[in-house]
Amino acid sequence: MKIFKIIRFSCKKMAVGFRSMKTAVVTGAAGFLGSHLTDRLLKEGYRVIGVDNFLTGNPANLDHLQKDDRFDFKQQDVTEYLNIPGEVSVVFHFASPASPIDYLELPIQTLKVGSLGTHRALGLAKAKKARFLIASTSEIYGDPLVHPQTEEYWGNVNTIGPRGVYDEAKRFAEAMTMAYHRHHGVDTKIVRIFNTYGPRMRLKDGRVVPAFVSQALENQPITIFGDGSQTRSFCFVSDLIDGIYKLSESVYHDPFNIGNPVELTIKEFAERIVRITQSKSTIEYHPLPTDDPKQRRPNISKAKEKLGWEPKIDLETGLVQAIAYFKERLSQKGVGKTIL
Ligand code: NAD
Ligand code: UDP
Secondary structure, rough: OOOOOOOOOOOOHHHOOOOOEEEEEEEEOOOOOHHHHHHHHOOEEEEEEEEEEOOOOOOHHHHHHHHOOOOOEEEEOOOOOOOOOOOOOEEEEEEOOOHHHHHHHHHHHHHHHHHHHHHHHHHHHHHOEEEEEEEEHHHEEEEEOOOEOOOOOOEEEOOOOOOOOHHHHHHHHHHHHHHHHHHHHOOOEEEEEEEEEOOOOOOOOOOHHHHHHHHHHOOOOOOOOOOOEEEOOOOEEHHHHHHHHHHHHOOOOEEEOOOOOOEEHHHHHHHHHHHHHOOOOOOOOOOOOOOOOOOOOOHHHHHHHHHOOOOOHHHHHHHHHHHHHHHHHHHHHOOOOOOO
């Protein structure tokens, strides 16, 4: 793996050359979504300050920005006080373990970044009179009893179950965000992200897309948890980022579901990966993790109507791009590189 050179946080650079540019702060910038969001913001004319402590992120996700003067990086835990000099027009709080195996392994950090980290990021937005957008999740609906999930549904979460550390941290984060909006007048936005996939996911992060694709590419058994009848709806990363960008520029403060409503069972998903990769993999059944939601599909009527957003990339097209990325990552095995 290439060693990521941390760009020194330069107050001088900010004071001189970039006064006219809008500045965005992205927490979790070295992660899968944070790095794609950073790319989009740079494309839209923002200067971006990324903040990340590499807990679950990969420095290589930012390698391509090392020479970009409009990007600065601060290696920091966002549960600690965030000191960002200069003007900031928007704060995106994306830092948090996001894969079930990550947050089951890092329960306290997950709770802390969703609560204390959200408080820090909101405090920064308030101090800078900046807009604020929190990456919430479909997990706030828990094992949903309403299907598909609309933003009005309050959810069905087991607070004390192993997944509760993530779900409840995000529910707290939404409550804290609305409190900063109502009490302090901060211009806040909440996006409830449904399962998203694409390049820059870690091969070994345990989420179903990298898990099944890497198993298929290596002709290893596909590990289905449970009987595979549980459903998910997968959104390609560029569609998701487009929805998030549109929401960030909008006038709304209440939550928006952003995701792709095409739903399939995990068994159907496994079969599709095997077919696209022309793999010889067989299917192997493993116990279903505790509180694994039985169904998940976003109702995106609100995003369609109010943001004029809907996904454009169908699953087959998105998977071909994601598979090409994972293939490339796997080909780096055995040439002395660490595979994350
Ligand atoms: P990721 O693990 O790839 O990225 C998260 C980033 O946050 C990592 O780079 C990690 O190092 C960083 N981070 C974690 N704790 C931190 C801390 N205390 N201080 C600083 N940095 C910290 O995950 P992702 O898939 O990119 O998810 C990004 C956000 O989107 C998360 O908030 C997640 O809950 C949310 N989300 C993602 C999905 C999805 O399908 N990818 C779905 C729902 C919600
Ligand atoms: N899953 C699976 N095999 C794996 C990884 C995940 O069957 O190797 C299942 C998991 O139990 C869940 C679905 O795939 O039902 C999606 O899991 P993921 O971890 O991607 O995200 P979740 O939607 O559960 O947050």
